[in-house]
Amino acid sequence: MNAIVKHMDSIAMKGWFEHMHRHPELSMHEKHTAEYIAEQLRAIGGYEIATGIGKHGIVATLKVGDGDKVIGLRADFDALPIQEENNLPYKSTVQGVAHLCGHDGHTAMLLGAAKHLAETRNFNGTVRLIFQPAEETMEGGPAMINDGLFERFPVDAVFGMHNIPGLEKGKFYFHAGEMMSAVDNWEVEIIGKGGHGGIPELTIDPVVAGSSIVMAIQSIVSRNVAPSHRAVVTIGAFLAGNAGNVVAGSAILRFSIRSTTPEDREMILTNIRRIVSHQAESFGCTSEIREGIPGAVLINDAEETDKAARIAQAAFGEDQVVNPGPSFLASEDFAFMLQKKKGTYCFLGNGPGKMVHHPEYVLDEEIMPIGAAYWVALTEGYLR
Known part of the structure; x- marks a missing residue:
């Protein structure tokens, strides 16, 4: 050859x-x-x-x-x-x-x-x-x-x-068999109320809400996926505002969600929906999830x-x-x-x-x- x-x-x-x-x-x-x-x-x-x-x-x-x-x-x-x-x-x-x-x-x-x-x-x-x-x-x-x-x-x-x-x-x-994971690429928007950074009481800060969501979501794989399975949730982009003295009106989070079984995939996606909704609401924000093309595990x-x-x-x-x-x-x-x-x-x-x-x-x-x-x-x- x-x-x-x-x-x-x-x-x-x-x-x-x-x-x-x-x-x-x-x-x-x-x-x-x-x-x-x-x-x-x-x-x-x-x-x-x-x-x-x-x-x-x-x-x-x-x-x-x-x-x-x-x-x-x-x-x-x-x-x-x-x-x-x-x-x-x-x-x-x-x-x-x-x-x-x-x-x-x-x-x-x-x-x-x-x-x-x-x-x-x-x-x-x-x-x-x-x-x-x-x-x-x-x-x-x-x-x-x-x-x-x-x-x-x-x-x-x-x-x-x-x-x-x-x-x-x-x-x-x-x-x-299973060689590569399913990926779901999602975008989440957290909508708050913008304003002056020195008067935060007149705002609803989506950056704080988004930060809480980022941290809470890290518990999904560590606490809900069996250690013998493989999955990962990466938030690769957190986009909000342009100035340090301005509270942004909204924030964008972009997710890469990877899983290797249909059951884990559905569980992870369900938990992300729940955490995003409840965490945003707890800070007085609203949220919108834009789901991408459903993922698929590559099976040879x-x-x-x-x-x-x-x-x-x-x-x-x-x-x-x-x-x-x-x-x-x-x-x-x-x-x-x-x-x-x-x-x-x-x-x-x-x-x-x-x-x-x-x-x-x-x-x-x-x-x-x-x-x-x-x-x-x-x-x-x-x-x-």
Whole structure:
């Protein structure tokens, strides 16, 4: 398989990756990125290309021979609302927006596989390349599914992959069953009564109420989730006011709620609703909860996980594949695709470095040919 890695077009992947890294676009705003991906697919040739699926999604289909099996390979391509703090020659040119999760690399890997598969055609069946927007906001997968993804472009199984810093560079990690948590992204507004900071008795302070809510919510996981289970509630944003001598009229809290069982998820969400309502009321405030897309646990099919791991072992060597590998409380909207079709999701080690979503995160370009070669091996192995 080392030969296939060497035959991946690393120069092309580097160009695709660095172009997308320079020109990131946020979730559901990836118009130019989608156009760029479609343009590269047309240049590769051989694929039937469908665009605009779930707004910016793309499906590229290549049929070879008379086989009736169909495999789906998925990559994401949205960026994050984070200011990059790297001094890369291909650093993001967009203020406050950057590919700090590696989705640009994921897309470059799938394009690299697309090029190799179109040139070699060493399989018998149909491969569908699914380029998905808006993974970061959990919108893209459901949007493509609701737009008829699997009805218009049927597959027998669907596969995903993500780079992970801290895992050994170039190794693949598989995990049957629950691999990533469900995430619910909520926004809570606490409405009080603004006024002068020196006359607080004429105000109703939503910052005090919001602070109480932040502290009270930390008891949910520690006191209500079994120690043998895993869950986390993160309040990553607390937005209120602009001046130290002014009591704000309202405050915004933004939540990331992660759970690994349906029962824990429902319990946590119910308790958050209760705490927000009662704590706000106890301070004389009112509250409004804006719930995001319902989360889903990413559950890998055991049979497809074993099959993909065995293909990877045969291709790269047993020492380059870890099965079972780790699971994480991070989340992925590929979970919604796995609710509709069997398949599996694996991790590709990115080596030492800052974790994804960190301002100094860097995708190691040397793993891109390896990731592309995995997609080729998986396609050829699945569509023998």
